[in-house]
Amino acid sequence: MISSHRLRTVLEAQPVIPVLRIERAEDAAPLARALAKGGLPAVEITLRTPQALEAIRRVAAEVPEAVVGAGTILNPKHFAEAVAAGATYIVSPGQTPALFDAAADSDVPLLPGATTATEIMLAAERGYDILKFFPAEQAGGAAFLKSLASPFQGIRFCPTGGITPSNAATYLGLPNVVCVGGSWVAPDALVASGAWDQITALATEAAKLKTA
């Protein structure tokens, strides 16, 4: 059911997963190419804009070096649409029984969200040992996440939301953090102006961050 090995491989391969909000579908491929060039081939394209599915389609078709994931997946319909568009992994800010059921029927792995002990336990019951922690800073930050390590040994997180170059290292230094997600490597202004070299430079810096 859950291809957690594949997801683990993706998340362990880079310290930062760029979280992308695509306004123009034609930006998606050059953006993914620029990030991959900087050492961040896996990206999460959020379903927050009408162009998101087309953006996923373009990256899947045009950027073989990228690993395209879909984010902001809230229900089975989103899950199916993202997979049909070519997403190779699925990210949700949370979890529902319906979403878990959709993932159980699919070869495409899910990274579900959890921010409370109960949500972590519900996801663990479904077999998940890597979870998104969103919105990381607002939900309690690195201190909160650190305190989850002891009761939930074997569960690791990808904190996302409010992560910046100045706090990323603190999260990545925790034993229960596999990688972080963040939008800072693809600022709207640089994407809008097609400043792909600058985005590659931001990705190169982010890719140097070390996990514990």
Ligand SMILES: O=C(O)C(=O)C[C@H](O)[C@H](O)COP(=O)(O)O
């Ligand atoms: O839509 C989702 O499922 C998300 O994951 C949202 C992202 O976590 C944030 O948009 C990234 O947060 P920032 O790095 O603070 O900009």
